[in-house]
Amino acid sequence: MLPSPATVVTPATISHPPPPSPWPPLPIFPLVVFFFLLMLVNNLLRRSYHRKPPGKFRLPPGSMGWPYIGETLKLYTENPNSFFSNREKRYGKIFKTHILGCPCVMISSPKLAKRVLVTESHMFKPTYPVSKEKIIGPEAVFFHQGPYHSHLKKLIQSSFLPSTIKGLVPDIEDIVLTLLTTWEHNNTISTLPEMKKYAFEVAMLSVFGKKLDSEIEGIKSLYQCLEKGYNSMPLDLPATPFNKAMKARKCLHEKLRRVIEKRKERGEFGEGLLGALMVSNEAGKMKMKLSESQIADNIIGVIFAAHDTTATAITWLLKYLHDNPHLLHAVTREQEEIRCKRLEAKRRITWDDTRSMLLTTRVIQETLRAASILSFTYREAVEDVEMEGYLIPKGWKVLPLFRSIHYSSQFFPHPHKFDPSRFKVAPQPNTYMPFGSGAHACPGSELAKLEMLIFVHHLTTTFRWEVTGEEGIQYGPFPVPRDGLPIKVYPVKEV
Numbered sequence: 001m002l003p004s005p006a007t008v009v010t011p012a013t014i015s016h017p018p019p020p021s022p023w024p025p026l027p028i029f030p031l032v033v034f035f036f037l038l039m040l041v042n043n044l045l046r047r048s049y050h051r052k053p054p055g056k057f058r059l060p061p062g063s064m065g066w067p068y069i070g071e072t073l074k075l076y077t078e079n080p081n082s083f084f085s086n087r088e089k090r091y092g093k094i095f096k097t098h099i100l101g102c103p104c105v106m107i108s109s110p111k112l113a114k115r116v117l118v119t120e121s122h123m124f125k126p127t128y129p130v131s132k133e134k135i136i137g138p139e140a141v142f143f144h145q146g147p148y149h150s151h152l153k154k155l156i157q158s159s160f161l162p163s164t165i166k167g168l169v170p171d172i173e174d175i176v177l178t179l180l181t182t183w184e185h186n187n188t189i190s191t192l193p194e195m196k197k198y199a200f201e202v203a204m205l206s207v208f209g210k211k212l213d214s215e216i217e218g219i220k221s222l223y224q225c226l227e228k229g230y231n232s233m234p235l236d237l238p239a240t241p242f243n244k245a246m247k248a249r250k251c252l253h254e255k256l257r258r259v260i261e262k263r264k265e266r267g268e269f270g271e272g273l274l275g276a277l278m279v280s281n282e283a284g285k286m287k288m289k290l291s292e293s294q295i296a297d298n299i300i301g302v303i304f305a306a307h308d309t310t311a312t313a314i315t316w317l318l319k320y321l322h323d324n325p326h327l328l329h330a331v332t333r334e335q336e337e338i339r340c341k342r343l344e345a346k347r348r349i350t351w352d353d354t355r356s357m358l359l360t361t362r363v364i365q366e367t368l369r370a371a372s373i374l375s376f377t378y379r380e381a382v383e384d385v386e387m388e389g390y391l392i393p394k395g396w397k398v399l400p401l402f403r404s405i406h407y408s409s410q411f412f413p414h415p416h417k418f419d420p421s422r423f424k425v426a427p428q429p430n431t432y433m434p435f436g437s438g439a440h441a442c443p444g445s446e447l448a449k450l451e452m453l454i455f456v457h458h459l460t461t462t463f464r465w466e467v468t469g470e471e472g473i474q475y476g477p478f479p480v481p482r483d484g485l486p487i488k489v490y491p492v493k494e495v
């Protein structure tokens with residue numbers, strides 16, 4: 001899915017003391033006046049935030065921070081996990097704050113998350129900063145609600161159903177084998193960029209099918225540009241990352257337009273999501289037709305959503321396996337058994353093999369809980385809503401905090417322990433949401449898990465690895481192991 005709009009500063013960047021001031025000392029009187037005025041404005045604005053809302057409900061507890069800035073600086077400079085958990089301890093499962101220029105209500109109870117994402121989702125529309133919409137394309141599925149969203153979502157989902165992605169297993173395996181072959185002669189690997197290569201190729205496969213049109217060449221560097229711009233300040237000035245991303249987006253759009261045209265000329269729509277979207281436009285089949293621009297925005301959006309998230313998840317998986325040698329040993333044993341069976345039968349990995357990887361599947365489930373790649377999502381109240389006796393005013397952002405729910409000891413005992421055995425029993429409803437929930441839940445969850453299973457099969461049976469970098473987490477914007485998890489790899493068998 002899309003990275004959260006905020007790029008969070010890593011603790012490493014903020015631990016340095018500020019440099020000495022280059023300015024001469026300021027005269028004291030103007031300073032006092034300035035601070036007096038600031039306090040005055042602060043007080044006035046606070047009053048307007050804390051004004052008693054009309055009706056019988058009051059706003060949730062919490063602090064709106066400073067005028068304009070709210071608590072944004074705190075979110076950016078504290079570890080975001082402690083930002084949320086400290087406030088949850090102080091105020092409870094529903095609290096207000098003010099970040100990135102918006103009044104927000106954060107919720108960390110499964111019951112309330114269900115109301116926002118599932119049962120009352122019509123009252124909470126998806127919301128993203130305009131700059132993000134511009135980069136991905138305003139017609140992409142993430143930004144919509146109602147009939148256009150459901151029409152698109154059905155088409156996207158049908159391209160990522162188990163019955164559809166089953167057919168991709170040999171091609172995904174080929175991508176894994178090609179990547180791992182390059183590792184044989186390359187002792188030190190930076191995991192995250194390698195996983196991005198892998199996840200990007202799988203995303204391309206699922207979107208364009210096995211036969212890539214020549215127009216698609218060069219698309220990868222355009223995506224890298226897009227990604228940098230997405231996670232940067234939205235300053236549309238020459239040579240800024242945002243400006244370059246907007247240009248890259250234009251190029252991508254043009255490339256896709258040509259692919260669509262060529263497929264139409266050939267009279268065959270081809271495979272993958274692009275094929276499915278084009279077929280749906282065939283006369284008489286569907287009431288709602290998609291324009292070329294709508295198709296292009298959604299192709300760009302799905303590739304964008306598919307690769308960074310999955311790459312981050314696999315990077316965490318390698319880290320957790322490395323840190324828990326008993327689990328790595330057990331997973332390797334499970335994968336060795338499957339490898340023996342398939343070598344005996346002289347066959348490659350199959351969909352059924354992946355269904356028999358029970359322990360590896362639980363390790364993946366626990367990775368997705370512990371890493372909580374998307375720590376939260378955003379919605380906006382389309383009208384005043386009452387929750388637990390509090391008012392969420394129309395226009396306020398509402399953030400279901402997936403990570404806080406995943407780290408609640410009420411639902412996941414000893415939440416800081418990496419313990420895949422907890423998934424021997426299904427989690428309680430609405431407590432486990434690595435792929436979201438409701439109308440906007442991730443359509444790519446099965447593909448992401450399949451990619452992880454096939455990768456683990458070949459990695460554990462042909463390599464050993466050692467983490468060489470320092471401990472720590474960075475946020476860019478997803479939480480990732482420090483420096484993208486540098487590892488030393490040792491081939492133990494031929495790939």
Ligand code: HEM
Binds near residue numbers: 160378433441
């Ligand atoms: C481990 C990998 C992944 C994670 C953790 C993840 C997570 C999520 C989450 C939490 C949402 C819901 C966001 C919300 O409610 O606002 C979402 C939505 C979405 N994801 Fe994923 N995702 C992953 C992989 C993928 C893949 C492989 C695809 C490719 C199809 C994909 C495509 C999408 C799309 C298109 C949406 C938007 C759906 C909508 O708005 O209706 N994701 N994802």
